[in-house]
Amino acid sequence: MKPLWTGQAFVDAIGGSVSGVIPESIKGISIDSRTLEKGEAFFAIRGANLDGHEFAAAAAKAGAAVLVVEKAQADVLQKTGVALLLVDDVLAALTRLGVAARERTKAEIIAVTGSVGKTTTKEMLRFCLGGQGRVHANPASFNNHWGVPLTLARMPEETDYGIFEIGMNHENEIRPLVKLVRPHVALITRIAAAHMGYFTSLEAIAHAKAEIFEGLAPQGVGLLNADDPLCSYLEKRARAAGCGTIATFGRAENADYRLLENYPHAGGSCFEVDLKGTQAVVKLGVAGSHMVDNALGVLAAADCVGADVAHIVLALPEFREMSGRGARYTLSMPDGGCLTLIDESYNANPASMRAGLALLGDSAPASRGRRIAVLGDMLELGQYSRAAHEDLAGPLRLAKTNLVFLAGKEMEYLERTLRDEVPVEYRKSVADLLPAVFAALRSGDVVMVKSSNGIGTARIVSALLERYPPLVS
């Protein structure tokens, strides 16, 4: 099998000086000694908490083919017996390898950003394009200054479709990343009030997301959500960045990839679309109108890179929600009944909370069951945080929520807003909330768990899955 990198191409791409003998083939790229596989190159990154150089010896023991480390570490790490590639800056070295990967590939490249739905759109593209070519995409949400260069450096030369999620919570983060990725299609899912603590307005967020157009390949397409109030602003930004072709998707009448009718049901949707003049009926196996939006973006992006859209239509019914982003479980309860768990624990901001609560509202409890929301703080909202938390009372009402559990400092504001209209249990931490949730649950309930990842409501999901084994996942 062809290696990911030959030793020679690896050194040519990165530069630096070699100590020892670089193997002829390098199987993969790792920045983590805990998951490194034999034959992979280890890059010793200096992270927020730790310095990867401290784990280079462990990487060598795990079978690293080569250690990419700072020059100053040479003496200590020569003792490992593994070849060293000595550089000034390891992240810059990883980035150079990423640039070389992009240069050598003939793949069609799609970049995805937006305030919500990036990972889902990326994974839907990975899944749907998988039937018609070799697809490479970021693992998990590896969308930042480590994740994007790492994903590029891992891209095999023979890739047909490269899908790159690019994230940011400050301006000027997307620009350098997209200049590495050089996409043929740059898709913005939607602008929403995420990370508002670092921005002054939605327009400022749109401005930062529009950096994605600055890295478009020549003749590249800017792909926008026609229903986004900031669509024309984004179009202007795309044009100013030199993007000659704009395409849009959405419900708006002028959308190029347009939703005509949507027939939602408990487990998904069936919808009719007009894809630049060709009509199709699409079945989607994941629930929520936000998933229809994501699917429209996927159909549009696939068409823009010249993929066979009929294959995408055939694949979409099989796509399933990811853990932390809408995954559904039927849990078996001790009395022989069942409970429905919706795991939305990976992310929360005002827009995604509304999407998650709409899922709860659309899910009918069984007899004696209730709709239960288990919510934790939405992070990074700065001065807007209090109002954003209080405003969740509206979507909770719309979702006909019978019982609410809240954890986190900011959720106390919501508790005060809600306490006179719906039974609500508030605790400062997820750990304190867990026993109260367990005590309340019964067969027939539908429970939706959601917070920013940092709050850790994922622990509530895993505790429930452990105690009540899922029947269907």
Ligand SMILES: CC(=O)N[C@H]1[C@@H](OP(=O)(O)OP(=O)(O)OC[C@H]2O[C@@H](n3ccc(=O)[nH]c3=O)[C@H](O)[C@@H]2O)O[C@H](CO)[C@@H](O)[C@@H]1O[C@H](C)C(=O)N[C@@H](C)C(=O)N[C@H](CCC(=O)N[C@@H](CCC[C@@H](N)C(=O)O)C(=O)O)C(=O)O
């Ligand atoms: C560098 C890295 O990936 N770190 C991950 C690692 O962290 P750890 O606790 O180990 O500490 P360090 O990062 O300091 O470690 C330094 C290196 O040492 C390695 N190492 C450590 C221990 C060991 O035994 N062996 C080792 O080899 C280590 O692997 C490092 O290379 O593990 C944590 C737990 O799993 C991870 O959380 C941590 O990941 C960091 C946070 C990270 O950013 N990783 C990227 C690959 C990534 O893309 N992660 C995404 C999250 C992206 C995100 O939040 N996106 C935002 C927008 C971007 C904001 C941007 N401004 C920013 O701040 O990042 C969004 O809203 O979408 C992901 O994990 O999904």
Ligand SMILES: Nc1ncnc2c1ncn2[C@@H]1O[C@H](COP(=O)(O)OP(=O)(O)OP(=O)(O)O)[C@@H](O)[C@H]1O
């Ligand atoms: N198109 C959408 N519109 C509104 N909300 C959405 C949309 N797609 C997904 N969501 C909501 O956002 C949550 C996170 O989805 P996803 O991980 O795909 O977004 P993301 O932009 O990648 O987030 P992150 O930046 O945290 O990685 C989902 O669990 C769901 O609640």
Ligand SMILES: C[C@@H](N)C(=O)N[C@H](C)C(=O)O
């Ligand atoms: C985890 C990171 N991708 C993110 O989206 N953070 C926000 C603040 C969240 O956790 O919802």
